[in-house]
Amino acid sequence: MKRTTTPLQIAGTLVAWLLLTASLSTLNVLIGLGIGLLLPPLTLRKTNRGNLIAMLRLIPGTTLQGIREGLTLPLQGLRSRPDISEDPWPQWAQRDPMLRFGWLVMVSFTPKTLVLGTSTDTVRTHLEKVS
Known part of the structure; x- marks a missing residue:
């Protein structure tokens, strides 16, 4: 049975995008x-609450990291080097x-990180590291 996104x-997605x-x-x-x-249909019925709480706990730290990187990025100039890595999905997002x-x-909104691709087991990211 194929799940479809509700109108x-x-x-809601359109309104959020326009805002x-x-x-x-x-x-x-x-x-x-x-x-x-x-976007895939979002439903909380099949989401494990413990996993959802684990993800929500990451938001403050990720937000602070993004602000810190965004403020220091102009000061670093071109002294950085790219690092492409392929990491497994977090345990709570399997x-x-x-x-x-x-x-x-969350990963994409940090200034120095780009998500290049995903598979069923891993996430490929591009991270700018200061040399």
Whole structure:
């Protein structure tokens, strides 16, 4: 049985996208609709509460790390080197697509980190390290 995203979730994603981008252009609305349609359906029914709490505990630390990196990034200039690594998924995000998506969003919003690709077992990331 294929799960489909509800119209309410699509509308919520579109509204969040429009609020984040602060633009009501036609192209921006179409991008928001595309994101709403392509995102997997989010449901908390199959999410283990312990795993969800483990992910939520990471948010303050990740936020502080992002702010710290964002403030020091202009001071570092071009003295950094890239490091591409392939790491396993966190233990709490092994089988839950919602927790995987949340973790990818947190990792992607840190200024020096890019997610290059994912597989069922690993996440490939690009990290700028100061030399």
